[in-house]
Amino acid sequence: MTTQGFPSSQNTLNPLPEIPTPTKEAGQRSVDTGDIFFSRFTTPWARPDVVSADMWRKFVMLQPIAVDCKESLQASVIGFDWSVTARDSEKRDELKSVIKYYTRLIDKGGDYFDFGYEGLIERVLSDFLDIPFGAGAEIGRKKNNPSGRVVWVKPIDGATLYPTLNREVPVV
Numbered sequence: 001m002t003t004q005g006f007p008s009s010q011n012t013l014n015p016l017p018e019i020p021t022p023t024k025e026a027g028q029r030s031v032d033t034g035d036i037f038f039s040r041f042t043t044p045w046a047r048p049d050v051v052s053a054d055m056w057r058k059f060v061m062l063q064p065i066a067v068d069c070k071e072s073l074q075a076s077v078i079g080f081d082w083s084v085t086a087r088d089s090e091k092r093d094e095l096k097s098v099i100k101y102y103t104r105l106i107d108k109g110g111d112y113f114d115f116g117y118e119g120l121i122e123r124v125l126s127d128f129l130d131i132p133f134g135a136g137a138e139i140g141r142k143k144n145n146p147s148g149r150v151v152w153v154k155p156i157d158g159a160t161l162y163p164t165l166n167r168e169v170p171v172v
Contacts (some may be wrong), residue, residue, distance in 0.1 A: 053131050053159030060130045070129045078121050082106070102150070109141075110152040120155055127158035136161050136171060 059064045084102045086095045109115040120137065127135035136156040141146035161171050 053127075053157070056132065057130045070126070073129065074122055074125050077125060078118050082117075093134040105150065105153075110150070115154070117153075120153060123155035127155075133158055133161055133163070 032055055037081065057092050060070065084099050084106065086092045092099075104110075109117075109119070124135045135158045138154045139150055139158055140152040140154065142151050164170055164172055
């Protein structure tokens with residue numbers, strides 16, 4: 001005796017009931033039940049939590065218009081005029097050395113491998129525009145003192161960042 005085309009020896013634990021083969025009469029409108037199944041195919045960019053950052057970067061890289069837009073935005077931001085100034089204009093002369101230090105830090109990158117303004121903007125904006133989560137940068141201070149002088153700014157790979165529900169530390 002066979003059940004659904006399988007010998008009964010294979011179905012000893014859970015025997016399948018005898019189901020008659022569906023018939024189709026002339027003029028009958030029905031679907032072949034053997035072909036009924038549900039399959040969901042979604043594009044990888046519809047689920048950002050399971051797509052790696054490298055896949056997002058490659059996806060953007062393979063879209064010519066996205067690359068053009070990204071490069072245009074980066075060039076615009078890099079081209080902005082910027083300067084370091086004192087909040088209180090009366091203290092400009094007193095803070096001349098501090099202004100010079102921070103101007104050089106932003107322009108040349110400080111102690112972090114000469115990673116200057118242009119390189120930092122390119123790295124941060126690239127992640128910001130490629131990865132759904134965005135981008136980030138870490139600020140290093142002298143002797144790791146929270147109130148110490150900033151000595152470097154280092155871009156962080158956006159793929160390693162995760163949101164938190166803490167307003168004081170929104171990203172880890």
